[in-house]
Amino acid sequence: MQSPLPFFPEEASNFAGKVDAVFSFVLFTCLFFAVLVTLLTIYAAFKYRRNKPDEVGSQVEGNTLLEIGWTAIPLILALGMFAWGAVVYVNYRTAPKDTLDIYVIGKQWMWKLQQPNGKKEINELHIPVNRDIKLILGSEDVIHNFFVPAFRVKMDVVPGRYNTMWFRATKIGKYHFFCSQYCGTNHAAMGGWVTVMDPADYAAWLSDETGDINPVSAGEKLFSQLACVTCHIANGTGRAPSLNGVYGAKVLLADGSTVTADDAYIRESILQPKAKIVAGYQPVMPTFQGLVSEEQILSLTAYIKSLQSQPVPAKGAGIAPAPAGKK
């Protein structure tokens, strides 16, 4: 049971303690100065109160040493706050390897979430405890923000791009999540619950078949419906590169640079195919902007991901050859 006047929310992630620690440092430093200035003001107001109506104060211009002191000391403390906060934030913005990746789509005014095996949820997120979780965030319409107070993390969900956030839940339980970027009429209703489960329970929950179509097969179907398959031929003989083994690999581009084929690259290649042209190919692919929904992009991505283990053709693959002398 919570106290009637709580001050800190529950600490339920790897970041909660870190954020609370830097918060407490800043809080006590600021309290010290606030109390100091307040006490000095009250003392001065009492000590130097006017006794006679025509009295004047003493003639003082200032004191350069004092000015330097009260510029330098707050500056040093401020830099300490900056540094500590920066360490926590950089950790938050740098996801570890081997995360459990969950797709999150925000739309006015609901959340659609998809587990790695394709299991879908609405306004509910089930995750295992003590496992690094990465959320890949996309929006169907306006900017939203995925915020879990008990985890002390949030990230904007921006249309037209993917953002990611990561955390590790440390306590089994049910926690609120909110949309914290104002998104129109029912912004306040756009929230739900994160359920943190024991890994065994999570595995059981995950395999409990609910009749959802597997995103890989949905993506495979789309891949032929949208006629992707007519150019992206698996054996590398098409007008477009084979997608076998592309996901996660480095792709050599026409301008000589390379790019890692991650979710964002695949999404961009579907919506703005001319943005990055694979070396050796013509910019002939039409855009699918407005023709595919964010959810369909996720399915296509899942399908392309499933081709990761397929044999890569010797010719006609989009993958960059390893530069000589390097691995």
Add this chain to the structure above:
Amino acid sequence: MPEKHYLNATYGIRSWLLTTDHKRIALLYLASVTFFFFIGGFFAMMIRLHLLSPNGYLLSADTYNRMFTMHGVAMIFFFLIPSIPAVLGNFLIPLMIGAKDLAFPKINLLSWYIYVVGGAFTLYSMVTGGLDTGWTFYTPLSTVYSNSAVAPAVIGVFITGFSSILTGLNFLVTVHTMRAPGMTWFRLPLFVWAHYATSVVMILGTPVIAITLALAGMERIFGLGFFNPAMGGDPILFQHLFWFYSHPAVYIMILPAMGVISELIPTFARKKLFGYHFVAAASLAIAVIGFLVWTHHMFLTGQSTYSALAFSFLTFLVAIPSAVKTFNWTATLFGGSISFDTPMLYAFGFLGLFLIGGLTGLFLGCLGIDMHVHDTYFVVAHFHYIMVGGAVMGYLGGLHFWWPKITGRMYPEWLARIAAFILFVGFNLTFFPQFVLGYLGMPRRYHVYPPEFQVYNVMSTAGASILAIGYLLPMIYLTWAAFYGKVAGDNPWPATGLEWKTPSPPPTENFEVTPVVTWDAYDFHNRPDLGLDVPGHSAVVQTHGNG
């Protein structure tokens, strides 16, 4: 009272609507910003009443969203930004530097008309569908998805920006070219320095919001794709452009209030301001560094980590000049002769509230804390401590201080002290609980909320009711005092500024003889004309209309 002064020099509605007297234009602004303050205040009251219950029975979701949006638009663009500069600055800057008017009196009148036209567009938007985008107009919500009257509101704010630019330009030219003989740069009252810094921000920043809103307006009205990702636009670009103005705009609101406080504290402590040069330099430093911190509103948009680090660092830097000012104000009190007249109570209130507002800014600038409290009530509480606790307290303190100069009559002292106390208590009760709400995780702009947040919301609403009384009282008694208050005399406090060396209310031309300045700002010791008991000097007895 003098027989002829600026208020009775000419009569009739035309003599007001076509006036080029900076003092009359200041009163035109006073009437119009007060009008918008009470409109914005009404919306605020509706918001707080609605949030008494977690399920929010009072307003529908759409109505609530319109209330908080229009509260923000009315308060920021039509009250806070013009309040101190266009009312007190307009009235006082020529008087303080010994000039007959601003450099461009007709442009000054034009800027009021531009403000009125912009205000009319915005009011039109409020009555024909309202506005539900938040005062920040984030795209693509505002340009594509909103069903409210976005276009007239955007046009209104766009137009009003030009009023701000013209006022800033007028102040800069006036301060450069129209200072009285002997009024050197370092004899200027710090109120003038603060307005100088503010004017620089107005001139450099406002064109950016104008172009941003023009782009957003074109996207909304003609469907051109600047920010809409479905048309290849970038919604984050809008935020960069918007905050490039709107963060410095915070300093447009707070710098003038700091200027007022720098007048009140030396006057009521009867002592030179401690570290005059450092306080003047701090105003300029805030104006310059304030332009380099805008993406601290965007740490969680997915911006690059390096960018976040740079802007967090600069945000901590901009806090330092504000800290320097606070220390200098506090140091001024030591060795003073402090009275507790109403303007000084407002100055004390400002010190306390701005301290909390400024220090909580450090929490938000700190990346590791912002990732939790961003877009929660913590932010709401923080900026209300700056805007209301800082800017509005400064504005009200200034109105009380200069009311005898503006109207020639004193306000009722005890009633005013009680009102100042009510305001201070009501303000803290309204906004302090919101810091806790924010850390607990309540997002801002919510028309319904989980029941565990209710206790703090009820406190906040109770405080807002007290605050409302605190605002109504000064409006009533200041209006009353303008007609029936005790006659004030030229210099009732007494204070050292040039504005107090001319009758109250001043004549239309401000000074009958151009004054010659031979003293520093706030130099009570070299001002025998004030009739104070300076140690080592024999007091020259003068008569004052002091009550």
